[in-house]
Amino acid sequence: MMRDFRPASAMTFTPEDSFFVRLLESILTTTIKQSRQFGVLAVPSEGSIMRVVWIATCLAITLFTGQAISSEQDQKKDMAEDKAEVLEQKAAEKGSDVPVPKSQAITTSEVQAVDPAGASPLDDAITCMARSIYWEAKGKSTTDMEAVASVVMNRLGHEGFPDTVCAVVKQGSETRNCQFSWWCDGRSDQVEEESQYTIAKEIARKALNKQLNDRTHGAMYFHDRNVKPAWARKYIKTTETSMFLFYKPRAGAAK
Numbered sequence: 001m002m003r004d005f006r007p008a009s010a011m012t013f014t015p016e017d018s019f020f021v022r023l024l025e026s027i028l029t030t031t032i033k034q035s036r037q038f039g040v041l042a043v044p045s046e047g048s049i050m051r052v053v054w055i056a057t058c059l060a061i062t063l064f065t066g067q068a069i070s071s072e073q074d075q076k077k078d079m080a081e082d083k084a085e086v087l088e089q090k091a092a093e094k095g096s097d098v099p100v101p102k103s104q105a106i107t108t109s110e111v112q113a114v115d116p117a118g119a120s121p122l123d124d125a126i127t128c129m130a131r132s133i134y135w136e137a138k139g140k141s142t143t144d145m146e147a148v149a150s151v152v153m154n155r156l157g158h159e160g161f162p163d164t165v166c167a168v169v170k171q172g173s174e175t176r177n178c179q180f181s182w183w184c185d186g187r188s189d190q191v192e193e194e195s196q197y198t199i200a201k202e203i204a205r206k207a208l209n210k211q212l213n214d215r216t217h218g219a220m221y222f223h224d225r226n227v228k229p230a231w232a233r234k235y236i237k238t239t240e241t242s243m244f245l246f247y248k249p250r251a252g253a254a255k
Helices: 015-037 046-093 108-112 125-137 142-155 165-170 194-208 230-234
Strands: 221-224 235-240 244-249
Touching (some): 046 108, 046 125, 108 194, 221 230
Antiparallel strands (some): 235 244
16 A cells, blocks of 8 residues: 655655755756766756765764754753752751662763763752862772762751752852862863763762762861861861871861
8 A cells, every 4th residue: 555645735844854955956956067067968867866865865864863862862961960959959958868769860871961071061960069079089099089979978968068069069169268179270170081070970970879888987078188288187087098088077067
């Protein structure tokens, strides 16, 4: 049975359809001009037409596949950011060690769809967390990077600290006394090493999903082991890694 086709007059074209119509017209026009130039038939041969159709089909497949992939990545990005917002709210409430249900947990493919180029504004929990891990510990060990993530999570909602990841990361910027120095150093915050940022985003995912073991034992402060800040004497050292020393307040409240 033959398929019914709509009359041409009833068809509507999307911007993508119009693009390919113009492309076909351009190729056919070029073919006719070349035919006339060489003194052959002005009407393209069947082979020429098939070649044009083949080229247009390949281009269409490439374009539509790219659009489908882009749309899928956008959906994953939105899903990850929505989940992260809920997870940071729960983390800020404290007092709950209940594991995150699988349906609410951010997946690896979802987290990698967020801020793919490392150049997005810092306005969602994943980007703020990942960028902080990246700039504080890129090139360091996984242990160092995970420990930085734990400090951010330990601060989240704790007395003296904000209740969103981005606010924690940016705290102090209004007085140029940033808690995380990279946020106030006046340099570009865009990612430079894609592979390191991929790791940072995966660690951010685990931190928000409550899948990280807190290597810092509740620390809310840290510094590079090559420096000796005066403020460190006011706190209790909880642990150290190959690159950092970690601390928590003596009385439990942040200062």
